[in-house]
Amino acid sequence: MVLQGMVEWEEWEWEEQVQAMPCLVELSLNNCKLTCVPPGLASNARALKKLVIDHVQNLSYLENFPFVVELRVHGIPDLERITNFPNMQKLTITKCQKLKVLECIPALVRLVLEDYAMEKLPEYMRYIKPMHLQLFCRPWLLASVAAGQSGLEWDKFRHVEHVKVYARARGRKWYVIYTSGDTGKFDSNISSSTVFEDDV
Template identity: 40%
Template structure:
């Protein structure tokens, strides 16, 4: 149904030719059986599905027993809204308040979704773990996970693990790449996320071999996992965007990355080993001390209105173009003096744009 048409879950059941479906108000479904009656999984032409659920009422509850009952109820409702295997674009929006994501997102059930290319999970206030089955989606191209403040750790089950198969010689280890077609990974506002277990195991098939761009915003990770960098084997990753990492201390050994953003990383001290890097933007990373191993750098943007002096690493980089935003005092000093210790740090850069940033409130 489209945004102008409203009906009950019962009325959806006979609509076998649906291609596009958005369900709102799923928190109001009184029994999981009603969700099952919608027979979503049998709609063989459905390619686009959005499941909207509001957590407003749940979040206002004060009785813990009632909250647990509400969680179990919404989990059962979503378990009965399993998409058909032909689904291509799937989203859960608005505030799904279950602790666990639906069973059909767990292995091995996800193997049935051979056509799913786009998955968007937005606003999961109570979800404590990412589902194990997403890595098995054979065609997944874009994965977006937003606003999941209860997730503290992402373990190896998210990246897939070695499975066992029986061959002529007995039981043997069989491995396949996790997230084999994933190009874009976006993880936003996992505000309590501290640990990402993903080791660089060269003997196994590399997870996310097609990954081109990763965006991570607002988390407590202190490092990026070795499995993501995997400098010797990862060749597709060209864009890395890191925003609001309050504990990150270094970014190293991403030789395929061409475009790097690091914003609001107050503990970041070192960026190195990005041999193909052409463009970098560094915004509000006041403790960055080392920027090296970037011989191909062409364009650099540096912004921080708290800077009293320019960082020393500017002497050792040689971009064609520098875009520099700083506070009033430093800006005036650079623009009025053609010879000073600060000016000497950037005088070798061919083209410069220096401007004053407004004070932050």
């Protein structure tokens, strides 16, 4: 189900005891003003595996979705908290600058962060343990990640097994690839002498 372009939609009332949508597998909410996603959706849509929320203006939190496996949030200016998604394996976060809390996501395998205004890795990275992290960011942050153990961001991603970071500057694509463990490796196409003056 895709609910899209209802630009004045602010409230969705659905109490937990009201049973509905038992076979819904994928839901997309796009371009509205919802302040919250109703508890009835989380508790009754037991087949819901994928949830996509795009440009929802007043949403500040998402919580208590026990069956969702994949969540994508994009362009949600007030989103501050994502909690209690016990079966979520893939999370994609794009341009949600206020997001500070990401917790109770024990099954997370892949985290994708895309924000070209991001100046540093979010603090919640210290407390979650995805196997894969894919980051699309400004070149300055990529250079900080590329510094490895000597960089300011090291404590936030050193526990992630596979890290891929991408940025664009001066007409080029830059990358950092990090793999932890006994066969760990660090690969990048930037050097310590690379300076991104326009991005600092």
